[in-house]
Amino acid sequence: MSSRLRRTLLAATLGALACLALPLPGAAAAGPPGPTRLVSTPGKIVSIPASVPHELGDMVDRRIVPDLIWIARRYPIYVTDGYSGPLPNGQHVGCDECHARNSDHYNGLAVDLVPLGGGTKCDASWEPITALAEWAEPVQGEPVLPFRWVGYDGDAGHGCGNHLHLSWNHTPAPMFTLAESVEVFPVTPGEATETTPTAPRSPRAPAIPAPPSGPSGGISRAQTGGIGAHGASGPPPGFGD
Numbered sequence: 001m002s003s004r005l006r007r008t009l010l011a012a013t014l015g016a017l018a019c020l021a022l023p024l025p026g027a028a029a030a031g032p033p034g035p036t037r038l039v040s041t042p043g044k045i046v047s048i049p050a051s052v053p054h055e056l057g058d059m060v061d062r063r064i065v066p067d068l069i070w071i072a073r074r075y076p077i078y079v080t081d082g083y084s085g086p087l088p089n090g091q092h093v094g095c096d097e098c099h100a101r102n103s104d105h106y107n108g109l110a111v112d113l114v115p116l117g118g119g120t121k122c123d124a125s126w127e128p129i130t131a132l133a134e135w136a137e138p139v140q141g142e143p144v145l146p147f148r149w150v151g152y153d154g155d156a157g158h159g160c161g162n163h164l165h166l167s168w169n170h171t172p173a174p175m176f177t178l179a180e181s182v183e184v185f186p187v188t189p190g191e192a193t194e195t196t197p198t199a200p201r202s203p204r205a206p207a208i209p210a211p212p213s214g215p216s217g218g219i220s221r222a223q224t225g226g227i228g229a230h231g232a233s234g235p236p237p238g239f240g241d
């Protein structure tokens with residue numbers, strides 16, 4: 001190998017390493033979430049891992065857990081609600097009748113966030129949450145993919161001192177069903193080790209069986225078509241809570 005080639009390779013390696021450099025916790029300069037990818041491995045409602053501070057019992061679709069872990073490592077978040085609805089065993093999780101109709105909470109693809117250790121006053125403890133909201137939605141009403149709806153300042157019932165709502169984009173799914181596909185931002189391998197690795201591309205392969213539907217009508221998988229156009233199918237302000 002020529003020394004010139006070696007220098008080129010070294011420069012490329014250093015450049016790649018620089019790209020992997022992590023922003024400081026709470027830093028607004030986290031960069032945009034993209035590029036995103038569509039996850040079509042079967043979803044499942046799972047407990048939120050301990051590395052993401054949350055209210056006892058909160059659950060989400062496992063396909064957004066790596067993104068949640070990624071966010072929790074950068075922003076001091078505390079999840080106050082995730083999936084809201086019945087489980088296959090008949091139990092109900094999440095805040096009942098808290099969310100608007102067709103809320104992504106009913107699909108396990110939304111979370112409500114407040115600052116860890118913060119209060120209900122819009123004070124300095126909310127600054128990282130505001131930074132997170134601006135990262136996910138730099139312009140009001142225009143969430144950055146993979147987010148489908150972001151509820152914060154400017155949205156009734158949301159905002160600094162109240163809560164931040166984040167929804168992930170997904171194929172249309174009725175209430176209490178799992179979406180066929182979910183859009184996520186990929187995280188660096190090793191950053192989300194607490195989740196089951198996603199299976200290689202075989203969306204129909206029953207590698208991870210979906211939970212059986214209980215007689216009480218627990219959450220099931222929606223068999224729906226392609227992902228809706230971003231924004232077009234999103235709930236209007238106030239309806240994505």
Ligand SMILES: [Zn+2]
Nearest residue numbers: 111112165241
């Ligand atoms: Zn919400």
